[in-house]
Amino acid sequence: MWRWRWRWRNLRTKLFAAYSLVMILIAVAVSIPMYFYLKGDIERNVIHTFEESVSGMDARFEGVFHDFDSISKQLYLNADSTGKTVTQYMDDVVYNPGGYESFQAKNAIENFILLISNIYTRMHRISIFTENSDFFSNLDSEPDAIRSRVRSEQFDPLRSSMGEAIWGYHSRDYWQSGDDTPVFTLGRLLKPRENRVGYLEIQVNAADLLALGRVTEFKGTELLIREHDHVLYSTMGERETEERLPKLEQLAETTNEGVSILQDRSLDEYSFYLTSPSTGLTIYMSVPEKELFAPLRLFRNVTLAAVLLLILLSTTVFYLLSRLLTQPLYKLKQAIDSINLDDRNLDIDNTYHLGEIELINRSFRKMNERLQSNLEETVRFRTMQLQSHFDTLQAQINPHFLFNILGVIQATAENGQIKQVEYISRNLADFLRYAITASxxxxxxxxxxxxxxxxxxxxxxxxxxxxxxxxxxxxxxxxxxxxxxxxxxxxxxxxxxxxxxxxxxxxxxxxxxxxxxxxxxxxxxxxxxxxxxxxxxxxxxxxxxxxxxxxxxxxxxxxxxxxxxxxxxxxxxxxxxxxxxxxxxxxxxxxxxxxxxxxxxx
Structure with a gap:
């Protein structure tokens, strides 16, 4: 018992215990608030990543939709040098086949599509076609594909529409068998209340519109895009898509501005959804909660390990320091209090001939010598700089030099070379400012x-x-x-x-x-x-x-x-x-x- 009491009274033990306790308290006091602050920040950043992904996707779909509307208006409103619009040329193609007017109309339509494709560069394909298989596009197309597709059931929604824009998704460009690029399509019936002369269709690369970015790093992320009453695009299976539709129909009826967030406790997942009134699309993205906050769990584990490692290292360092500081501490304080740069024989009293004290003696003597040497060198170097400065003022910027330059300025001014006088004066001012400044x-x-x-x-x-x-x-x-x-x-x-x-x-x-x-x-x-x-x-x-x-x-x-x-x-x-x-x-x-x-x- 006495032995343990003596150890506790030992300065080394007290130093070690006190420093360790303080370090633990500091680590806990700093790490806990920092963890909760950064936890909230990480949560906000992760959720913001999905919000940006959904809102960015919606903005891209809206951009394509507005471009499609703009192209549609140009078909009706923009007239060429003959005074005809594209829809009027379509009438010539449909109702005057084989004649010169039909030939001229086809050229005009092709030129229009070529011009539009150069303006709206994000469109993969822009096509105008009729029920008679007259087909115009900025990309090559296969005749067989045109004949088989134009009259297929695929375009029944367009035939029965009244000119509204209709979205579609296809795993490839169906007008060209060699193009396997997945595309989103927008189609519209032309002149629906008159003679239903034909159709306008655009295709956009699906990868350009989806562009999920960082969201793909989260496993289990699912995406579903719904247009009014049918699913346009889904990464889920058919069964899971059918199960999600009732919930998606309810969400589509909400009119919240911006991306809405829903935490589904039953499925342990977060859902992000946004309905666009202009495009009629509802974008729905879901991600498992454990995957969404995986970075947070990693941060928590790393923070905990770092705090424990810091405490372990700190206690080890404090233990070693307590051993090193206890014996020579008081004498070291006396030596520091009495140190003087002029003292050439600096020694700490070493009555008990301790090796640590002798090492400190040597270190102090060397430090004193270095301080004296560095101080002398600094003073000598600054003295030389000042001497060089004054020599420069006397030898380099002497009246002879100034008289010569001023003479040049005078002669140049008398010759009327004002720009040259300004140039010389500016250089002289810069040189004098640099040479005289001694800061x-x-x-x-x-x-x-x-x-x-x-x-x-x-x-x-x-x-x-x-x-x-x-x-x-x-x-x-x-x-x-x-x-x-x-x-x-x-x-x-x-x-x-x-x-x-x-x-x-x-x-x-x-x-x-x-x-x-x-x-x-x-x-x-x-x-x-x-x-x-x-x-x-x-x-x-x-x-x-x-x-x-x-x-x-x-x-x-x-x-x-x-x-x-x-x-x-x-x-x-x-x-x-x-x-x-x-x-x-x-x-x-x-x-x-x-x-x-x-x-x-x-």
Whole structure:
């Protein structure tokens, strides 16, 4: 008994019990409301899926019905250049067979059907035919099928009608034996109160009208479509269809707007139905309740398993943490309270020579060293950025540069080239805004290349045909990070020094390439190049500068004009650390190059 009481008083046991209990309470408090909220959401989504399926199907049937009505009206109302309508041409075909008028009428009817089929593209077939087996359609038809079908009992409902639209469903296109596409049909008797001259029929692919979509994922889903007093289409068996008809007749009498939902407890199923006053169709869809809410049961099981797994993992973690935290916890708090970045010999008191305390001591010393090193690097890097910014203001945006550009603007304005003045002024404003803004020290290669192009375009207004430039940046590296004002100072060096002793136009190329995670940027020109002694001096100067900033020595400020190559390499070296290389020199033919390369920081 005493032993168990001592274990309960142990801090490790209390931590484990308290954390585990809190985790269980949190998991239960969060998971139960979330489950019921998501349960209702899933139920609404599932039911909404069936509602959308039924309403979408009804909308497609109504669309076909309205198109059919429109075609019917055009038969009576649209007259061609001779002043005749299609129904009048039908009279010529029926009552003047074999003559020229009959021949002309047949051509007019065929042209009408061709035009209509191009307008109403969702129709599979549009046909006009007579009791004399005169048949017109936008698709090929078999003569035998025409003769046998026209006088068959299939069209008795049309013969006895008064011009109303009558729906039908067939497992294939019966006018052509080679077409096995299931179709819905709409037919109508033409001129029913006069001479009953013929019939209009359209066929629409059944798959286009049904288009069940996600509903097919639910097993046991049945569909029944009823027109007035007979079944038009059903996926059920004959016996089941007969059993459902009384219920469907009652549902068809309802006038509710939108899709109605009925939960049938006796059959353990949900029914969705909609009656359209315009088409006369009642769409009825049923699905077993267990299949309808199968996603909900899956979600419930997954949620329960996830909560239990979370509780199990949490209690395991809390047990391990309680073991790790109990012994060095108090001393760790004291060490955290007394930590100072200037403390070079940081140690936690380890009177009992515990291995965990010694590991914490080492970790704290390493952390302190890293903090000091990172802080020094951050301060040094920001200092270089500020120094580069002020050097840029002094060396790059100096009165000489501004006087030259302003002189170009003045000369251009005096020549009346207002558009050119506006173009130069806009580029100058963009360049000055970018160069002066110091809020962000890092930018993207895309932005840096864009501002460099603006600078080159400004210089081109001065040097005209003597300056040519191309910029080729691989899209894969256009969003990589670079320090601000990386490319422009190197380009300015080309302009300042490459014009010496050359008579041909200066061509500057900026090339950015990538190979996997490696990148490379080169700035080349065809100018006079570096002098041999100057090249050696610059390489030594850059290496000395990098050695200085990598040591604990104070960094000497960059002199005016030193911004270009030295500062660019130094800032890229800081940004990419050990994943950066550079080289520069003279090209074999003429001019110079500067190449920097590294690995993209992921």
């Amino acid at each position: 962000k020290s890092i930018t993207t290669l895309e932005q840096e290349a864009a501002i460099t192009v603006k600078y080159l375009e400004l210089m081109k207004t001065r040097y005209l045909h003597r300056l040519v430039f191309t910029v080729e940046i691989d899209p894969k590296i256009q969003y990589m990070h670079v320090p601000r004002l990386t490319l422009q100072p190197l380009v300015e060096n080309c302009i300042q020094h490459a014009f010496t002793d050359i008579k041909h136009p200066l061509h500057i190329r900026i090339i950015g390439k990538s190979d996997g995670n490696d990148w490379e940027i080169s700035i080349e020109d065809n100018g006079s190049g570096f002098r041999a002694d100057r090249l050696v001096e610059m390489k030594q100067h850059i290496q000395n500068y990098l050695d200085t900033i990598n040591s604990n020595s104070d960094v000497q400020p960059l002199h005016i004009g030193g911004m270009g190559l030295v500062s660019t390499i130094a800032r890229l070296n800081f940004l990419y650390k050990g994943q950066f290389q550079y080289e520069f020199g003279n090209r074999p033919d003429s001019g110079s190059y500067v190449t920097v390369r590294g690995t993209i920081k992921l």
